[in-house]
Amino acid sequence: MAEDEDPKIEVIRQPSVVIPHLQELEKHFFELVSYGNVPDVRQFLEEHPDFNINVIDFQGVTALHVAVHDRNLPMVEYLLTHPDIDPGDTHLHAIRDNEIKITAVILNKLNDLSAGLEYAGVTMSTDFPDDTTPLAVAAQYGHFEMITYLRNRQHSLMKPHPPSCICENCKSDREKYDLLALEKMRMFGYKAFSNPAYICQTVDDPILEAFNLSYELKQAASFDREFYYEYKELAENITQFATELIGCARTIDEVECILKQSTGFAHSSKFLYPRLLFALHNVQRTFVAHSNVQQLITSKWLDGWIEWKVMHPVIKFVRVVWRIVMLPVILVVFMAAPNSRWSKSWQSPVNKFISSTASYLVFLMFLFLQSNMDKSEELRGPPRTGYVWVLIIYMMSYAWASIRLFVIHGPNRFFSRPWYWFETIMILMFTMTFICWIIAAVDVRVNGQLELERKYWNMYDPTLIAEGIFCLATIMAFLKLLYIFQLSYNLGPLQISLGKMIGDVVKFIALFMIIILAFTVGTCKLYQYYDGMVRTDDESKIKTEQVSSFVNFWASLKTYFWALFCMSPIESADVIIENLPGETESETIINHHDITEIIGYISFAGFTVISVIVILNMLIACMSNTMATVTENVIVEWTFGRTEAYVDFMLTAALPPPFNIIPTFVGIQPVMEYIKIFLKPPEDKRARWDISHCFYIESLEEDKDRQFSIVMSSLVQRYFRQKDKQIEENEIDRLTKEILELRTVLRDALDTD
Numbered sequence: 087m088a089e090d091e092d093p094k095i096e097v098i099r100q101p102s103v104v105i106p107h108l109q110e111l112e113k114h115f116f117e118l119v120s121y122g123n124v125p126d127v128r129q130f131l132e133e134h135p136d137f138n139i140n141v142i143d144f145q146g147v148t149a150l151h152v153a154v155h156d157r158n159l160p161m162v163e164y165l166l167t168h169p170d171i172d173p174g175d176t177h178l179h180a181i182r183d184n185e186i187k188i189t190a191v192i193l194n195k196l197n198d199l200s201a202g203l204e205y206a207g208v209t210m211s212t213d214f215p216d217d218t219t220p221l222a223v224a225a226q227y228g229h230f231e232m233i234t235y236l237r238n239r240q241h242s243l244m245k246p247h248p249p250s251c252i253c254e255n256c257k258s259d260r261e262k263y264d265l266l267a268l269e270k271m272r273m274f275g276y277k278a279f280s281n282p283a284y285i286c287q288t289v290d291d292p293i294l295e296a297f298n299l300s301y302e303l304k305q306a307a308s309f310d311r312e313f314y315y316e317y318k319e320l321a322e323n324i325t326q327f328a329t330e331l332i333g334c335a336r337t338i339d340e341v342e343c344i345l346k347q348s349t350g351f352a353h354s355s356k357f358l359y360p361r362l363l364f365a366l367h368n369v370q371r372t373f374v375a376h377s378n379v380q381q382l383i384t385s386k387w388l389d390g391w392i393e394w395k396v397m398h399p400v401i402k403f404v405r406v407v408w409r410i411v412m413l414p415v416i417l418v419v420f421m422a423a424p425n426s427r428w429s430k431s432w433q434s435p436v437n438k439f440i441s442s443t444a445s446y447l448v449f450l451m452f453l454f455l456q457s458n459m460d461k462s463e464e465l466r467g468p469p470r471t472g473y474v475w476v477l478i479i480y481m482m483s484y485a486w487a488s489i490r491l492f493v494i495h496g497p498n499r500f501f502s503r504p505w506y507w508f509e510t511i512m513i514l515m516f517t518m519t520f521i522c523w524i525i526a527a528v529d530v531r532v533n534g535q536l537e538l539e540r541k542y543w544n545m546y547d548p549t550l551i552a553e554g555i556f557c558l559a560t561i562m563a564f565l566k567l568l569y570i571f572q573l574s575y576n577l578g579p580l581q582i583s584l585g586k587m588i589g590d591v592v593k594f595i596a597l598f599m600i601i602i603l604a605f606t607v608g609t610c611k612l613y614q615y616y617d618g619m620v621r622t623d624d625e626s627k628i629k630t631e632q633v634s635s636f637v638n639f640w641a642s643l644k645t646y647f648w649a650l651f652c653m654s655p656i657e658s659a660d661v662i663i664e665n666l667p668g669e670t671e672s673e674t675i676i677n678h679h680d681i682t683e684i685i686g687y688i689s690f691a692g693f694t695v696i697s698v699i700v701i702l703n704m705l706i707a708c709m710s711n712t713m714a715t716v717t718e719n720v721i722v723e724w725t726f727g728r729t730e731a732y733v734d735f736m737l738t739a740a741l742p743p744p745f746n747i748i749p750t751f752v753g754i755q756p757v758m759e760y761i762k763i764f765l766k767p768p769e770d771k772r773a774r775w776d777i778s779h780c781f782y783i784e785s786l787e788e789d790k791d792r793q794f795s796i797v798m799s800s801l802v803q804r805y806f807r808q809k810d811k812q813i814e815e816n817e818i819d820r821l822t823k824e825i826l827e828l829r830t831v832l833r834d835a836l837d838t839d
């Protein structure tokens with residue numbers, strides 16, 4: 087300490103953060119309010135007429151907040167009678183605590199201060215974002231009765247715009263507000279809007295609203311990555327709400343009534359359960375995989391044939407093989423007696439699956455025979471076998487089946503399924519093969535050279551192109567067996583895991599492309615000068631030729647690509663310089679460009695370390711994680727995929743390809759029905775068409791809507807009753823735990839004494 091400083095001088099330390107502190111008188115006032123004695127508080131205010139009743143502590147809490155948190159209605163009513171009282175955001179605290187009476191008193195006081203003030207959003211609150219309204223708080227905390235009370239007082243809640251919205255209001259808000267505050271307000275609004283208590287009071291179809299909100303929140307999570315986990319959690323919660331709601335159904339009729347609703351999705355005339363299609367389209371896995379939904383879908387899939395479910399896989403395969411023989415018989419029955427018992431039995435989904443599988447096995451057999459034809463002496467032009475015409479007929483029938491499903495589903499649903507894309511590409515590749523065969527036949531007829539030996543064919547000969555495309559199409563055709571085997575409980579989860587891991591590979595391809603491109607461009611012509619050089623050892627006379635690894639772009643790309651699989655030789659980075667003439671004719675000089683070779687080795691080794699050691703192991707770890715994730719949720723994942731396959735077979739024609747191109751009464755009946763309703767619409771149905779859903783028949787029956795309202799009301803009541811029971815059970819468990827802990831403490835105290 088310096089000599090001139092006085093040790094008696096008190097050093098005043100200024101706080102780094104300025105926050106309000108209560109004085110002794112203010113602390114005493116807060117204590118009186120917390121004691122809850124209204125006469126004492128009245129006496130205090132009478133003795134101190136100039137006292138600031140709106141004083142706040144370091145947490146921003148006023149005396150009115152204390153009274154609200156203590157649920158002391160008389161104290162709240164008295165404090166509100168003070169002429170200088172400022173309610174602030176206390177009504178939001180009362181709403182959060184689910185105190186309807188206290189909320190009513192504060193809201194009435196706000197209206198006394200200014201008409202309509204109770205509907206205004208609160209600003210400068212320490213607990214709530216700016217512009218928070220009473221109904222938003224009630225909805226976010228899920229207070230059912232409070233929501234009802236506020237809605238009766240004409241409170242409303244505006245749905246927030248998604249983060250990707252570019253309307254004029256959103257543009258203005260982005261300019262006016264801080265972006266972080268804007269996102270916080272949006273998140274608060276979504277939490278309120280997606281609460282089950284609010285949804286059930288504001289919409290007639292809570293399940294449809296849950297699906298729409300879940301989809302919107304998933305899109306918001308993909309767009310606004312900064313709040314990805316918050317949006318994702320909200321989407322999962324709202325999906326779980328829809329799942330628990332359908333889980334409250336007690337009969338198969340109630341589940342069927344829910345799934346038959348067509349509001350919000352295609353009004354399919356071929357599928358009984360549009361709501362299930364909507365759930366599949368929005369990837370509501372837990373909803374689709376719920377036992378109530380699966381019970382209904384499985385019963386419709388089997389259509390009374392319970393024996394199929396308990397058959398041994400070998401017996402099922404024998405059934406499929408026997409169905410190959412029965413396909414012509416089924417066609418005759420459909421043509422001669424479309425309304426017979428056998429015809430209706432073969433129209434069940436499981437029988438359509440057996441027929442389709444049997445027909446597809448025949449198609450694969452013809453593909454195998456065509457692919458294994460001897461090509462050693464094959465002539466130019468299309469193959470000279472009868473298999474080609476069978477394959478053409480099959481492709482025409484598969485194309486017709488895809489067009490039919492496209493019309494039923496509409497483009498949105500059709501192009502959202504990977505398997506539909508897969509089959510469309512397969513059909514296009516077979517079609518391109520047939521076109522190339524036609525071009526080859528025309529070329530042979532015009533230019534001749536039918537018996538020209540294959541080694542003299544042009545590299546772009548139509549026959550060669552057709553064979554290459556046919557090879558790829560055949561691979562895809564046999565891979566489609568994975569789609570059939572996903573119905574198996576043992577193979578289905580593996581097929582789903584395979585699809586997920588392929589997705590991981592596709593993501594990592596972008597990283598590989600960047601790395602390969604960087605190294606390829608850097609070393610593409612590093613060794614160009616040395617291309618073709620041969621070095622001869624003077625003693626052993628062994629010749630060493632320069633490896634064409636980094637002589638041009640494509641050579642470098644090939645070298646690095648095969649290095650991913652450790653198939654590029656280590657000599658790829660060697661620099662070989664041909665022998666230089668020495669002082670005599672018999673003497674040669676061997677030169678070395680060590681700098682170039684070192685750079686080549688560094689590049690080659692760097693690529694190997696980055697791609698093979700790091701990136702490939704990252705891919706393996708990612709695929710392992712994907713496999714573990716699917717395995718943990720294997721029932722839901724597999725059941726969802728199986729349901730999509732069920733729906734596909736339910737919507738396919740009664741006759742499988744190639745018989746589906748033959749007009750039958752069963753096949754043309756839906757078309758005739760659509761035309762009949764279109765020309766002469768009845769009172770309860772309308773024939774509709776739009777770009778999203780294509781052709782469909784809309785039902786206008788009001789009885790269904792009334793029944794749906796009754797069923798939905800029952801589900802909502804059961805849902806909230808279950809939630810109340812869970813809360814009561816949790817409270818009982820908590821109290822029981824506290825009692826046990828108290829008993830332990832008392833016993834220890836008695837033992838000590």
